[in-house]
Amino acid sequence: MFQAITVFMIVVLVVIDQIIKLLALKYLSPVGSYILIDKFISLTFVKNTGAAFGSFSGYTVVLSIVTAAVLLVGLIYLLSGKIRQKALYIPAVMIISGGLANLIDRVFRGFVVDYIEPLFIDFAIFNFADILVTVGSFIIIIYLIYDFIKDIKREKKDK
Numbered sequence: 001m002f003q004a005i006t007v008f009m010i011v012v013l014v015v016i017d018q019i020i021k022l023l024a025l026k027y028l029s030p031v032g033s034y035i036l037i038d039k040f041i042s043l044t045f046v047k048n049t050g051a052a053f054g055s056f057s058g059y060t061v062v063l064s065i066v067t068a069a070v071l072l073v074g075l076i077y078l079l080s081g082k083i084r085q086k087a088l089y090i091p092a093v094m095i096i097s098g099g100l101a102n103l104i105d106r107v108f109r110g111f112v113v114d115y116i117e118p119l120f121i122d123f124a125i126f127n128f129a130d131i132l133v134t135v136g137s138f139i140i141i142i143y144l145i146y147d148f149i150k151d152i153k154r155e156k157k158d159k
Helices: 002-028 060-079 086-109 128-158
Strands: 033-037 041-048 112-118
Touching: 002 041, 002 060, 002 086, 002 112, 002 128, 060 086, 086 112, 086 128, 112 128
Parallel strands: none
Antiparallel strands: 033 041, 041 112
16 A cells, blocks of 8 residues: 555655646747846746756666666666655655656657746746655655764663
């Protein structure tokens, strides 16, 4: 049951991402860019052949192989049930979902569809899957820092 729920959550997040990307391809690609909130955020269509922030552009095959391997290991670990804390489980689902969604783009399109452009800062154009990976990673990092601090305090208290 646990594995079915995990797979269901991943599928739902990947489907949401792919629907948004299909809409971006259909409606945003022809116009290029659409300002949602002036000087704050726009929808800007970009074909990203690289990794995060356009790095490793042109290495789609290598990125796909590395991403697939990392996702496979992460998915096996996630489905094994070894992650018991919700503070780690949910972000792990987010990271796997985002990585898988972008991998689908690389494999079937040859590029990742990016479309969210913040206008208030000079930053990369990104997508929903990138948000999943970034927020999931951030939550895990915060959890690990919190856990580390908690251990230090426990050690001081025990002395």
